[in-house]
Amino acid sequence: SAVISQKPSRDICQRGTSLTIQCQVDSQVTMMFWYRQQPGQSLTLIATANQGSEATYESGFVIDKFPISRPNLTFSTLTVSNMSPEDSSIYLCSVERGDGYNEQFFGPGTRLTVL
Amino acid sequence: ILNVEQSPQSLHVQEGDSTNFTCSFPSSNFYALHWYRWETAKSPEALFVMTLNGDEKKKGRISATLNTKEGYSYLYIKGSQPEDSATYLCAFIGGSGNTPLVFGKGTRLSVIA
Numbered sequence: 001s002a003v004i005s006q007k008p009s010r011d012i013c014q015r016g017t018s019l020t021i022q023c024q025v026d027s028q029v030t031m032m033f034w035y036r037q038q039p040g041q042s043l044t045l046i047a048t049a050n051q052g053s054e055a056t057y058e059s060g061f062v063i064d065k066f067p068i069s070r071p072n073l074t075f076s077t078l079t080v081s082n083m084s085p086e087d088s089s090i091y092l093c094s095v096e097r098g099d100g101y102n103e104q105f106f107g108p109g110t111r112l113t114v115l
Numbered sequence: 116i117l118n119v120e121q122s123p124q125s126l127h128v129q130e131g132d133s134t135n136f137t138c139s140f141p142s143s144n145f146y147a148l149h150w151y152r153w154e155t156a157k158s159p160e161a162l163f164v165m166t167l168n169g170d171e172k173k174k175g176r177i178s179a180t181l182n183t184k185e186g187y188s189y190l191y192i193k194g195s196q197p198e199d200s201a202t203y204l205c206a207f208i209g210g211s212g213n214t215p216l217v218f219g220k221g222t223r224l225s226v227i228a
Contacts, residue, residue, distance in 0.1 A: 040220070042217075043159075043206075044218070058215060092158075092159070097161075101164045101208070102147065102208055103161050103164050104149075104159075104161065106158040107158055108157055
């Protein structure tokens with residue numbers, strides 16, 4: 001199993017500002033994933049972060065809005081840029097168990113409210 | 116666009132009651148189905164990874180079944196306890212497993228003591 005921590009656990013931000021969310025894993029992993037859950041919606045993959053290469057973004061998500069860093073095999077950051085109230089969500093990072101069926105270990109999430 | 120539906124959206128049961136809820140997913144191109152439990156302010160936790168039609172898995176008082184031909188999975192909780200209160204998510208993976216997990220919106224269970 002993997003133990004994942006995230007900072008901050010929650011934040012309230014003003015429209016137009018940016019927030020960087022940190023994700024730390026207790027073991028080295030190749031891929032880290034960033035998810036978002038908007039109120040009343042499904043958990044949705046934003047991007048996959050590989051160490052040493054550009055993140056791969058899912059349809060509907062762009063690097064300018066959600067820049068990701070992956071400086072080493074245990075750490076990643078997601079920035080939510082130029083925030084609007086629609087960005088109010090829970091943001092989760094995760095890693096895979098590596099059993100071939102994509103089972104995920106998740107962090108505890110960052111609850112973001114944008115005013 | 117893949118559609119994964121969970122029902123009911125929310126559920127309130129008395130302590131000791133047994134309950135079940137449903138996850139519906141595309142019946143073609145199945146690779147795996149996951150169930151997660153997500154308690155408030157905690158990390159979502161994997162309960163089951165189901166890969167074969169007819170799979171039945173059990174963990175304590177919680178069990179799950181899988182029907183890939185008709186595209187549904189049931190999660191059962193026997194003798195619900197207050198600590199079972201959480202949101203239960205299912206996630207579908209299609210193709211060869213190289214595609215992102217597609218999550219349902221979850222079933223929020225509240226167990227009243």
